[in-house]
Amino acid sequence: MAVIFRSVTPEYLLALATEFYVQSHDFNGLPVRALEMEPDDLRVLLRPLVEAGSLYVNYGDRHPNPHILAFEPESREQQLEKLATNDLASACLYPTIGHLESVVDRDTYRGRPYSLELALGYPALGYHFFDLSILESYRNDPRYYYSFDISGRISIHDEHFGQSTMPERDQVLLESFGLALQKDDGWGVVVFRRYLSSLSPEHQQIWKAKQEDDREKFVPHPDYWRSSILGDWHEKLSLFRAFLEEMEQINALAQHIGRPPLFRNVYSENWPNDFGYLIRPTGRELANFAGVLDKMLSDNINRDFFQNEVPYEDERTDRHNRIVVTQRGTIRILDEWIKAKVRCENPELIEHAIKTLKDVRKKRNPNAHTIRPDEYNVALFKEQVKLMRDAYRALVTLRQILQLHPAARDYVVPDVLENQEVWEI
Structure with missing residues (x-):
């Protein structure tokens, strides 16, 4: 509802803006359009309030929503310069901290x-x-x-x-x-x-x-600031998001070349709670994270992908001449399948990928056979990042291996993944 004025003082205008601000649901500014005053008359009333540091005029030029006070006010000189030149039509009025300190009842909050x-x-x-x-x-x-x-x-x-x-x-x-x-x-x-x-x-x-x-x-x-404050797209993917998107690409490539998916599950829409940054830099937290990572990697590998092209079992004869059959682990099966099927110009990348899978498995339960006190060490933050970075790069290598298949020549990987536009932390 518009507020119509015939005669008003700066003090009354300040009181009106203060009442509106404190009583509004989200601490909103008083819209100038509700005052139904001529812009030049309003400027005369506002100038002494701005000079005194009691009122701030928000034009919506720094943040698209003038109805919330998004940022700290500019300097008084800048405010006065804007007051003389800017259009007031969509502006909102805000009492300042200096004024509100004297009128707000702290017990209310x-x-x-x-x-x-x-x-x-x-x-x-x-x-x-x-x-x-x-x-x-x-x-x-x-x-x-x-x-x-x-x-x-x-x-x-x-x-x-x-x-x-x-x-x-x-x-x-x-x-x-x-x-x-x-x-x-x-x-x-x-x-x-x-x-x-x-x-x-x-x-x-x-x-x-x-x-x-x-x-x-x-x-x-930087990317949280960019998306939340500036409203821009993220510049890069996080390590965790890139990891999950690489898993999806690997499974899509497997289907493209006529094979079952390499991973039984992908988690892009349902992240495990422990799949993220450490909340505490402790040995237990790192082991929990490694356990989740191992379940998403080695425990998640689908044996059907390999289509019996390498053995899944080992046979040996025990001391009683009986044949004992043991299942091969998925890491070993993957390693032998790659060695049998892939000729790579950079074999060290494959070695690094397999080593990473083994390292993740080792870290998942370091106290399996002994009782040790937990460890608190801020260096574990960096250790987790290194482990996550290695795991992501292992998936990049697996995806690139599948891209070598003749049937994958027409498969297009998103640029953000192909160019590895990923934050290193």
Whole structure:
């Protein structure tokens, strides 16, 4: 509904914008069009408020939605320059932090630190960094849907939403969070303020306890920033996404050359929870990750692909002259099939791929025959990345092997995979 003015002061305009901001559902700005004032008259009222640092005019020129305060306001000089020249038709008015600090009742937001930040005028797309361990309880709770790559999401599985199986305080949605890179080792989590504010009071406090105070230590992953803030496509694939897409290409190539799929399952639409960045740099976490990776690789190889072109079994005679038959492992079958069928100019690539499959298997259960204390070591972050990088390159090699088949000459691999446009972390 339009607000019609015959005579209004700057102070009244500030009070109106403040009331609108605090009472709106998402801390929205007061649309100028609702005021039904002549632009020149409005500029006269706005100028002293902008000069005093009490009001900010958002024109939607820095972020496409002027109804949210996405970013920190520009300098006062820039604001005054825009006020003199910019079109006010689609602009929105926002009280500033300096003004809101004096009028907002903090008790209204008790237990909701991130909602309070928005109420005080901090930008919706401002962000905080967190220790990765904050994600652990969500990842390990099957009542949550959890995904984490360069970007992630947390929500309640449908069967638990609104049910007594889960307290209302825990029925939370975190619409988006992203990978944050440390400037030395490892990584963290970055979340925009607007998403944090939607958490329940209990979960806002849990996240607050894991907030990293040293903002200079982290930087948002470039592709998370690019897609979330700029609205652009990702520049490259993550190692995890590239790995899964290579699996799909391998199976598609197998079908193209008239064979059963090499992998019994692909996981592009249903990522295992542990298939992602380590949440804690511990030996147990790394072993769990390697276990999932091994199940996706060696345990997932389909023997039918090889069409009995190499033996699947070994026979030997025991000391009682009885014939004992043992099944060959899938890694060995794959290795012997490649050696029998493929002539490659770079055999070291094949050797590296097979060695990687064996290394993944070794790492999946390093404590199988002994009891050892768990290890916490930030170097394990880099060890996981190396393991994942090797696993991805092993799949690239397998895909390139299938591309050598005469029937695959007309098969086109997507450029992003063919050019290996993949982040190294």
